[in-house]
Amino acid sequence: MSTTTAALRASLPVMFGYVPLGMAFGILFQDLGYPWYFATLMALLVFAGAAQFMAIGLLAAHAGLLEVAVATLALNSRHIFFGLSLLSRYRSRGWKKLYLIFGLTDETYSLITSTAAPGSSRESDYYLALTALNQSYWVVGSTLGALLGRLIEFDTRGMDFALTALFLVLLIEQWNKLREPFPFLLAALCGSVALVLFQEQMLLVSIALSVVLLMLRYFIESMQRRPMGRP
Amino acid sequence: MSDLGYLMAVILVMALATFVTRATPFLLLHRRADHPLLIFLGRYTPPAIMTILVIYSLASVDFIEPPHGAAELIATLLTLAAHLLWRHALLSIAAGTAFYMYALQSGLFV
Numbered sequence: 001m002s003t004t005t006a007a008l009r010a011s012l013p014v015m016f017g018y019v020p021l022g023m024a025f026g027i028l029f030q031d032l033g034y035p036w037y038f039a040t041l042m043a044l045l046v047f048a049g050a051a052q053f054m055a056i057g058l059l060a061a062h063a064g065l066l067e068v069a070v071a072t073l074a075l076n077s078r079h080i081f082f083g084l085s086l087l088s089r090y091r092s093r094g095w096k097k098l099y100l101i102f103g104l105t106d107e108t109y110s111l112i113t114s115t116a117a118p119g120s121s122r123e124s125d126y127y128l129a130l131t132a133l134n135q136s137y138w139v140v141g142s143t144l145g146a147l148l149g150r151l152i153e154f155d156t157r158g159m160d161f162a163l164t165a166l167f168l169v170l171l172i173e174q175w176n177k178l179r180e181p182f183p184f185l186l187a188a189l190c191g192s193v194a195l196v197l198f199q200e201q202m203l204l205v206s207i208a209l210s211v212v213l214l215m216l217r218y219f220i221e222s223m224q225r226r227p228m229g230r231p
Numbered sequence: 232m233s234d235l236g237y238l239m240a241v242i243l244v245m246a247l248a249t250f251v252t253r254a255t256p257f258l259l260l261h262r263r264a265d266h267p268l269l270i271f272l273g274r275y276t277p278p279a280i281m282t283i284l285v286i287y288s289l290a291s292v293d294f295i296e297p298p299h300g301a302a303e304l305i306a307t308l309l310t311l312a313a314h315l316l317w318r319h320a321l322l323s324i325a326a327g328t329a330f331y332m333y334a335l336q337s338g339l340f341v
Contacts, residue, residue: 013324034238045246055245062237065244072248079249083256085276087264090257097257104253106284113277158332161303164288165310165324171285172314174278187279191286203287210279211272218271 003121007129010115011137014107017163018137019144020156021049026145028056039146043139047103051075052142078204081211082109089113092124100124103131107163114170114177186213298340306331 001009022043029039042052051072058068082104089112090100108131117126144152175184187210194206263269289307292300310327314320334340 009321012321013328016324016328034235038235038238038242042242042245045242046249048245048249051245051249055241059238059241063241065240068241068244069248072245073252076249076252079252080255081276082280083253084260084269085272085280087256087260087269088273091264101254101257102250109277110281110284114281155336158335159328161306161331162324162328164285164303165306165327166320167281167284167288168307168310168327169314169320169323171278171281172311172318173320174281178274178278183275183278184282187282188286190279191283195286195290202290203283206283206286207280210283211276214272214275214279215268218268222267 001118001120003118003125004129006118006121007126007133010111011130011133013162013166013169014111014134015137017107017160017166018049018134019141020159021163022138022141022143023145023152023156025049025052025056026142026147027149028053028145029142030146030149032056032059034059036143036146040139040143043135043142047135047138048072048076048105049138074204078207079104081207084211086112090124090127092128096124096128100127100131103135105134107166108134110167110170114173182217183210183214186210301340302331302334306334 025043026036026039029042030036042055046052046055054071054075055068058071063071083101086104086109090097092100111130111134112127115130117123171184187206190206190209190213191202194202194209198205260266260269289303292303294300294304306327309330310323313326314323317323
């Protein structure tokens with residue numbers, strides 16, 4: 001199987017999630033009264049689902065640029081932890097690496113860490129194909145929504161469950177790969193606590209907390225391996 | 232500032248802010264990619280994040296009021312069962328999503 005075919009197969013569920021979500025974004029964007037191609041431009045340059053939906057509200061309220069910057073940084077800061085766990089994986093250099101980092105959405109991260117490149121291809125090419133395909137779905141969806149707006153008759157309600165289903169499937173794949181309950185239980189605990197205490201900030205709080213606790217475990221383990229007093 | 236100028240500025244600020252959140256660890260730590268801590272995080276963070284993304288995706292479901300999230304619950308179980316049985320990602324996702332769309336659009340559980 002070629003690299004592109006494999007990436008296409010792996011990313012198809014993202015298409016069923018990104019196209020209707022992108023369309024929803026495009027429709028809301030068009031309601032603001034701006035030319036449709038700015039929705040395309042935003043999907044090309046920003047490529048962050050939640051942040052773009054937030055932008056609709058900020059644009060409507062004519063928010064200041066500083067407020068836009070702070071809100072975007074706060075909403076997307078969970079991505080810092082994605083990068084932390086990909087440092088040993090993203091080995092390519094130059095523009096390829098820049099694009100991989102630029103396109104690191106929740107869904108791209110999930111596919112890159114849970115699926116494997118076909119035997120014949122280089123991992124970096126597979127990652128690049130996944131990232132570019134995912135962005136193309138988002139760009140197509142956003143453009144269609146902004147261009148056709150409410151003319152579209154096809155009922156896409158519920159189609160975005162494809163992203164939930166994708167996460168469920170990749171959760172099983174992660175389990176098959178690791179077969180250690182520890183990180184799953186830790187994250188389930190952090191997720192549940194964050195959901196109750198920080199509804200709006202659930203993603204950021206639970207991911208940050210999980211990574212901090214994972215680091216703590218790493219330090220405890222390395223201290224046990226190297227008792228105090230010995231070099 | 233004209234309205235399109237404002238829009239353009241917002242898009243550029245958001246693009247930059249998003250890229251900064253994604254690039255920070257690579258900028259700060261690229262020389263330390265082989266550090267055992269980062270390899271440890273590379274191994275254990277993905278399963279943790281996948282667990283959290285699943286919880287997050289289902290967090291908005293109302294399990295208390297009728298129909299008690301029946302559509303989401305069945306679609307979730309269908310996806311998991313299909314994947315445990317056949318381990319064919321596309322099939323599992325298509326099964327869960329198709330059922331959910333049908334349940335939602337036909338008003339199966341209203």
